[in-house]
Amino acid sequence: MRLIVPLQSVVQGRGGLIFGSLIPCALFYFLQLYLKRHRSPKPQSNPPSPTTSSPKLAEMTRTSSRSNLFSRSIGQVRISSRAISIAKPNESPYYIGLDKASEDPYDRLSNPDGVIQLGLSENRLCFDLIEKWMSENLGHSITGRDNGELNINGIATYQPFDGTMELKLAMAGFMSHIMGGAVTFEPSQMVLTAGATPAIETLCFCLADQGNAFLVPTPYYPGFDRDVKFRTGVELIPVHCRSTDNFALSITALDQAFNQTRKHGTKIRGILLSNPANPVGNLLSREMLYAILDFAREKNIHVISDEIFAGSMYGNEEFVSMAEVLDSEGFDKNRVHIVYGLSKDLSLPGFRVGVIYSFNENVLAAARKLTRFSSVSAPTQRLLVSMLSDARFIEEYIKTNKRRLQNMHALFVAGLKGLNIRCADSSAGLYCWADMSKLISSYSEKGELELWDKLLNVGKINVTPGSACHCIEPGWFRCCFTTLAEEDIPVVLERIRKAVENTTDLLNSS
Amino acid sequence: MEFKRKNKTQLLSKIATNDRHGENSPYFDGWKAYDNNPFHPTQNPNGVIQMGLAENKLCFDLIKKWIMENPDASICTAGGVDKFKDVAIFQDYHGLKEFREAIAKFMGRVGGNKVIFDANRIVMSSGATGVNETIMFCLADPGDTFLVPSPYYPGFARDLRWRTGLEIVPVDCKSSNNFRITRAAMEDAYEKAQKWNLNVKGIIIANPSNPLGTTLDIATMRSLVAFVNEKNIHLVCDEIYAATVFDSPRFVSVAEVIQDMDCCNRHLIHIVYSLSKDMGIPGFRVGIVYSFNDDVMLCARKMSSFGLVSSQTQYLLASMLSDDGFVGNFLRESSKRLAKRHYVFTKGLEQVGISCLTSNAGLFFWMDMRPLLKEQSFEGEIELWRVILNEVKLNVSPGSSFQCFEPGWFRVCFANMDDETVEVALNRIRTFVLDRENQESNRSKRCWRKKHLRLSSSSTRLYDETIMSPCMISPHSPLVRAKT
Numbered sequence: 004m005r006l007i008v009p010l011q012s013v014v015q016g017r018g019g020l021i022f023g024s025l026i027p028c029a030l031f032y033f034l035q036l037y038l039k040r041h042r043s044p045k046p047q048s049n050p051p052s053p054t055t056s057s058p059k060l061a062e063m064t065r066t067s068s069r070s071n072l073f074s075r076s077i078g079q080v081r082i083s084s085r086a087i088s089i090a091k092p093n094e095s096p097y098y099i100g101l102d103k104a105s106e107d108p109y110d111r112l113s114n115p116d117g118v119i120q121l122g123l124s125e126n127r128l129c130f131d132l133i134e135k136w137m138s139e140n141l142g143h144s145i146t147g148r149d150n151g152e153l154n155i156n157g158i159a160t161y162q163p164f165d166g167t168m169e170l171k172l173a174m175a176g177f178m179s180h181i182m183g184g185a186v187t188f189e190p191s192q193m194v195l196t197a198g199a200t201p202a203i204e205t206l207c208f209c210l211a212d213q214g215n216a217f218l219v220p221t222p223y224y225p226g227f228d229r230d231v232k233f234r235t236g237v238e239l240i241p242v243h244c245r246s247t248d249n250f251a252l253s254i255t256a257l258d259q260a261f262n263q264t265r266k267h268g269t270k271i272r273g274i275l276l277s278n279p280a281n282p283v284g285n286l287l288s289r290e291m292l293y294a295i296l297d298f299a300r301e302k303n304i305h306v307i308s309d310e311i312f313a314g315s316m317y318g319n320e321e322f323v324s325m326a327e328v329l330d331s332e333g334f335d336k337n338r339v340h341i342v343y344g345l346s347k348d349l350s351l352p353g354f355r356v357g358v359i360y361s362f363n364e365n366v367l368a369a370a371r372k373l374t375r376f377s378s379v380s381a382p383t384q385r386l387l388v389s390m391l392s393d394a395r396f397i398e399e400y401i402k403t404n405k406r407r408l409q410n411m412h413a414l415f416v417a418g419l420k421g422l423n424i425r426c427a428d429s430s431a432g433l434y435c436w437a438d439m440s441k442l443i444s445s446y447s448e449k450g451e452l453e454l455w456d457k458l459l460n461v462g463k464i465n466v467t468p469g470s471a472c473h474c475i476e477p478g479w480f481r482c483c484f485t486t487l488a489e490e491d492i493p494v495v496l497e498r499i500r501k502a503v504e505n506t507t508d509l510l511n512s513s
Numbered sequence: 514m515e516f517k518r519k520n521k522t523q524l525l526s527k528i529a530t531n532d533r534h535g536e537n538s539p540y541f542d543g544w545k546a547y548d549n550n551p552f553h554p555t556q557n558p559n560g561v562i563q564m565g566l567a568e569n570k571l572c573f574d575l576i577k578k579w580i581m582e583n584p585d586a587s588i589c590t591a592g593g594v595d596k597f598k599d600v601a602i603f604q605d606y607h608g609l610k611e612f613r614e615a616i617a618k619f620m621g622r623v624g625g626n627k628v629i630f631d632a633n634r635i636v637m638s639s640g641a642t643g644v645n646e647t648i649m650f651c652l653a654d655p656g657d658t659f660l661v662p663s664p665y666y667p668g669f670a671r672d673l674r675w676r677t678g679l680e681i682v683p684v685d686c687k688s689s690n691n692f693r694i695t696r697a698a699m700e701d702a703y704e705k706a707q708k709w710n711l712n713v714k715g716i717i718i719a720n721p722s723n724p725l726g727t728t729l730d731i732a733t734m735r736s737l738v739a740f741v742n743e744k745n746i747h748l749v750c751d752e753i754y755a756a757t758v759f760d761s762p763r764f765v766s767v768a769e770v771i772q773d774m775d776c777c778n779r780h781l782i783h784i785v786y787s788l789s790k791d792m793g794i795p796g797f798r799v800g801i802v803y804s805f806n807d808d809v810m811l812c813a814r815k816m817s818s819f820g821l822v823s824s825q826t827q828y829l830l831a832s833m834l835s836d837d838g839f840v841g842n843f844l845r846e847s848s849k850r851l852a853k854r855h856y857v858f859t860k861g862l863e864q865v866g867i868s869c870l871t872s873n874a875g876l877f878f879w880m881d882m883r884p885l886l887k888e889q890s891f892e893g894e895i896e897l898w899r900v901i902l903n904e905v906k907l908n909v910s911p912g913s914s915f916q917c918f919e920p921g922w923f924r925v926c927f928a929n930m931d932d933e934t935v936e937v938a939l940n941r942i943r944t945f946v947l948d949r950e951n952q953e954s955n956r957s958k959r960c961w962r963k964k965h966l967r968l969s970s971s972s973t974r975l976y977d978e979t980i981m982s983p984c985m986i987s988p989h990s991p992l993v994r995a996k997t
Contacts, residue, residue, distance in 0.1 A: 080745060080747070080778065080780045080781055080806070081714070081745075082651060082652055082806070082808055082809055082812070083650065083651055083652055083653050083654045083657075083714075084654050085650065085651075085654070085812075086650070086651040086652070086808060086809060086812040087808065089811075089812045089815050089816070090807075090808040090809070090811040090812040090815075105605070125602055127598075127602065130597075130598045130601075130602075133597070133601070134594050134595075134597055134598065137594045137597055138594050155573045155576060155577040155580075156573070158796050158797075159573060159576065159793060159794045159795070159796050159797070160568060160570070160793075160795065160796050161566070161568065161795045161796060162796045197639050197798070197819075197820050197821060197823070198604075198818075198821065200818050200819055201639075201819045201820060204819055208526060208528050208529070208676055209525060209526055209528070209529040210524070210525065210526055210529070211526050212526045212527050212528070213655070213678075215526075229815075229818065233815075233816065233819075234650055234676070234816065234819075235676075236655075272526075303524070305524065337524070338524065346604070350601065350602065351601050352601075352602060352603075352604040353600055353601050353602055353603040353604050353823065353824030353825070354601060354823045354824060354825055355604075355821050355822075355823045355824075363524075365525055365529070365530075366525065366529070369525065369528075369529035369530070372534045372536070373676075375640075375642050376639060376642055376643050376646055376672075376676070376819070376820060377639045377643060377819055377820040378639055378640065378798050379798070379823070380796070380797050380798045380799075380822060380823035380825070380826040381796030381797060381798070382587075382796075382797065382823070382825060382826055382829065383823040383825050383826060386825065
């Protein structure tokens with residue numbers, strides 16, 4: 004309300020001080036108050052985030068960002084601002100490449116000239132084991148254990164939106180197993196979601212308001228831009244990591260990013276980590292986990308640890324979950340939340356099973372209510388209870404998976420080395436992080452994208468360029484090798500060689 | 514820990530700490546009363562009978578039979594396992610082609626084969642809850658408003674508003690014309706919204722209606738379409754009860770209505786569908802958005818990553834819904850059984866002088882308890898509701914939780930119980946009604962007694978969402994075993 008003095012009555016002195024000035028003032032202010040009360044809260048104008056006053060903060064150049072350009076529609080009718088930007092064809096090479104590969108998928112026999120998909124971190128190495136388990140245990144999968152009778156109530160009716168207790172129990176056991184038995188997970192601290200994607204989004208809805216931000220080390224999984232930003236209005240602030248120390252996260256960099264963001268008026272609500280890291284594949288050491296927790300406590304923020312690749316280890320380093328570290332040293336558990344899922348370690352991305360694991364009762368209570376928007380399908384829950392509870396099968400699966408991952412990783416990385424393409428040191432994941440900076444025409448994002456385009460359209464292989472992962476150094480590419488068979492590796496290498504044939508620095512084998 | 518309790522909640526978002534989840538309402542209090550004391554014919558014959566949850570259990574036998582006879586569809590049996598690999602890895606947000614085609618065919622069939630739905634427009638999300646929220650994210654920005662004819666499904670307050678930041682303005686419908694949606698009522702609501710400076714983005718209707726159980730006639734549908742065209746706002750039609758129509762008039766989808774309206778801007782029209790009610794499989798979490806607007810369709814499809822239907826479920830349903838024989842039989846049987854159940858209840862109530870709104874669809878009926886109210890007000894309605902819940906032990910839902918304009922109406926669900934329980938429920942209501950009428954003279958004493966409730970509806974009570982259906986904890990759960 005603006006301070007306005009009705010000058011007229013004051014100047015003319017009509018009615019003295021009370022009648023001449025105070026009463027008209029009072030009436031005016033009451034009118035303002037009335038109008039304000041009857042006005043509804045205006046929707047935040049486009050763009051909704053107050054951080055757009057400092058555009059440098061979020062260096063979202065190519066991937067889907069909340070660059071809400073218009074509040075008016077394309078065409079006659081207005082849809083939401085977010086819909087306008089989301090509906091546009093995706094410009095990110097991550098998605099363009101995925102689409103291209105799925106339109107013309109390589110098959111050794113039926114489509115040998117198709118696009119080889121190295122841009123989707125899927126694990127096809129151990130399906131035979133799962134198929135075998137299915138055919139030996141079919142009585143227990145969809146039909147339940149009631150004497151072969153189908154317990155339709157258990158799969159058709161409303162189930163708890165945050166997952167059945169049976170599946171949570173089975174999942175707790177599985178997660179513990181996957182992480183080497185170093186942690187015990189409590190089923191009551193679990194909320195199940197339709198994949199890790201809604202798990203991340205749900206946590207963002209719980210921990211941050213529109214306009215707030217999360218710090219995220221780069222390079223990071225391109226999907227985080229969607230999971231965190233699409234609908235929540237929360238921003239991602241990159242914390243750049245560099246090849247000089249194998250893209251390790253440093254507390255200094257975290258601190259710098261935190262302070263800079265705060266200076267620009269944006270509230271940081273937490274740090275979003277992936278450990279094992281995607282796309283680099285390295286691990287956070289125990290000491291680094293302590294340091295991050297200390298940092299989070301000092302700044303009073305949350306930590307989301309996406310551990311979805313915990314069971315896809317091929318290196319000799321030890322994976323340490325946040326959950327394991329929390330048990331020691333008296334860290335405040337209320338600020339730590341772990342995300343997991345079955346899409347990578349168990350190769351079941353289609354089944355849509357994700358986990359939010361938190362120590363914070365308030366977060367769990369809120370998340371439980373929110374999972375009604377993204378629940379796991381009941382028949383799938385039934386099937387997985389059986390599978391995950393089979394300890395012998397899980398043991399065998401984990402061992403075999405590790406062996407095959409190690410093998411494929413070794414072959415693939417060696418093959419790239421033969422082309423003088425070195426990879427970052429990594430211990431986990433379904434991919435390697437390859438340095439092709441020597442093959443790009445100019446040491447820039449433009450040069451990187453030109454190489455990406457050549458690899459996709461000439462070489463017919465889809466890899467993910469570092470810029471899609473917000474990597475600060477151009478020339479790095481994520482190559483997923485777990486969709487390949489061993490016989491496909493020479494084909495891939497040959498195609499890379501062909502695609503960069505004219506590049507001066509495709510070296511003779513070293 | 515260095516945090517005080519206040520600090521802990523301050524660390525959470527507004528969404529996590531506000532009450533726009535809507536669970537602090539009598540609608541959910543009733544469920545809690547059921548959870549604490551669930552009826553069982555032999556183990557707990559005096560428990561609360563759940564008549565507040567619109568679940569369709571009448572045709573489980575048909576579904577069960579189909580699943581047992583078609584093991585290949587389950588991909589986790591010997592017959593189907595060769596499909597397993599392709600299905601398990603499939604996470605494309607377009608959805609399995611066979612699934613989309615089967616859903617499109619099913620929707621067409623449910624609409625009386627008057628419309629052909631395009632499989633390429635089918636977009637999915639996690640249940641009807643997921644798709645209602647998704648369509649709102651696509652159509653409106655935080656602070657925008659949608660009009661909703663009342664009485665409406667209480668979950669709309671949460672699904673349409675909670676994370677989206679939208680507002681709802683009810684379009685008041687009255688019993689004097691059987692709660693029809695009139696043009697005047699729509700205009701009224703629209704003007705009210707304008708006066709409050711609210712940006713109206715659209716209107717969402719449920720057809721068939723929850724809680725009324727009625728289908729919209731073609732004239733009303735055309736009037737709605739004309740209204741949204743005039744105002745250039747969206748029309749979202751929630752058609753999730755389409756196949757629960759058991760009597761005439763037949764269900765008419767908005768897709769059929771706009772076929773004959775040349776002047777309609779199709780970019781305004783969106784349908785929400787689900788299999789949770791029609792087929793009684795809410796556990797499968799299948800929700801469908803069908804929009805005639807390409808941008809909305811594309812946006813909703815990308816958002817479906819947040820709630821994709823499990824590929825295993827997609828595959829199973831693709832097989833099931835492509836089985837024409839099964840679908841035909843299912844739809845016929847379902848209608849028959851719903852009609853019968855509806856008849857039993859409404860006739861039974863008629864015998865004790867309780868009338869219901871004439872309805873031809875849904876898993877519930879809209880019961881007129883105005884004659885039994887001690888005072889014709891919402892307080893009177895809540896008082897009556899507490900009696901029915903705590904003394905008669907029936908969880909029915911009071912009209913106020915549906916934002917009904919007039920007090921005294923209750924929604925009663927009838928499709929989630931077996932025939933024996935129906936008898937018990939009817940007897941309880943009959944006894945109660947006769948009792949209440951006979952004891953008119955002792956009203957003031959009764960009022961005083963009834964104020965001392967066993968169940969309080971304190972707003973700080975959090976509804977435990979994990980228990981919503983009569984068969985929650987599987988008897989084979991390790992938890993149960995651990996206790997005994």
